Amino acid sequence: MATTTKQSSNLLKLIILALLGTISMMLMFLNFPLPMLPQYLKVDFSEVPALIASLIFSPGAGIIVEAVKNLLYLIYTGAGDPIGIASNFLAGVLFVVPVSMLYHKFKGVKSLVSGLVTGTVVMAVGMGLLNYFVLLPAYSMFMGWESMSDQVKLVTVTGGILPFNVIKGIVIGALFVPLFIKLKPWLEKKRMAAS
């Protein structure tokens, strides 16, 4: 694609991100709840296309894929759970951005693995804090629950949110590393074409 103009490579990028967002949204419907954790915490592979986008282009591309995924989900399922959708978006961004930043700095499988570990930690801690200070209070306001006591919030965060996001990171990583090794030559080629 050496002869394409800047404009068309922009259009191509836009379309690629849209299609990755579509795949991401499809994968979101293939979720499975984890045993031992509450029902609303579900693991799915919808972060994988966002990771691909962020490795080929930039962390921003990953954020766009996450946004497209959640907007599609919102349009399809209605606004019954706006805070859940917002949390999914925030968790996705917190996970994808560190992975892609580390990968673009050092490249290679090793930096990807350390990126995935960092991403998991950032996502788990970040979502823990966000839930404690913003999301859980927002939920209880939206649902008209008595505002949760700090103790209840702490139990929810350490007993539910933190382990859930760690497991989610590990499951996605377990899928993404072999996938990445298979796709690496192709990814490199696409990245050359994109830059």
Next chain:
Amino acid sequence: MNNAFIIGQYVPGESIVHRLDPRTKMIIIFLFVIVVFFANSVWSYGLLTVFSLLCALTTRIHFSYILKGLTPVWFLIVFTLLLHLIVTKEGDVLFRVFSYPIYSGAVAQGAAISLRFFLLIMVTSLLTLTTTPIEITDAIESLLQPLKKVKFPVHELALMMSISLRFIPTLMQETEKISKAQASRGVDFRTGTAKERIQAVVPLLVPLFISAFKRAEELAMAMEARGYQGGEGRTKLRELKTGRLDISVYALFAVVVILLFIIRD
């Protein structure tokens, strides 16, 4: 993945609500979500309930179908009600369940908040029931126009959303085809340990990503060849129009809001 997911929740129809400008529906629903929080008495809740039920009736969609769409949130509604019955301790003791006192304030508050949540969910679900995803995207693009002033890429976002919506069925078929092809080669998606099942997804995703990129390249080429140059000067096949119907709906809603503020405590 099932069929319902391909078409979304949209139920085709010719009712007044179907024919409304999608922007009207979105604006009214947005305002409704805010207004619901101002209801604080039996009468004000009654007014909003009547309004929501009227909206639901005019869609001509069978009421049981609308309720069926709410199944995922029934659990939350019931949970909220129970939580209030157990936690809230206001008013007189109404009755005792296994010697646990249930207060009148708890019943009132629990009922009000469950009703509020029910109304919120029902009215928002009317949007997805009566509006196609494409119409919603058009409406979002049009409502976000002011953001262009701050350089927010409104047109690009809308383009991405329409492409995504267009390709959902295509990519679903593709996924099915690939998973059948891989299953015929002996990949087992259904059994095995968690680790094996996770790794079975890899041979599904590799061809899916590569074909998505091919499709993207073809589509970009085709759009360029037809002279696509971004949002400037692009015309539309479906124009959104705010008609007399929309204005009367706004007027009706305004009356409901004014009434609400008169009768609330």
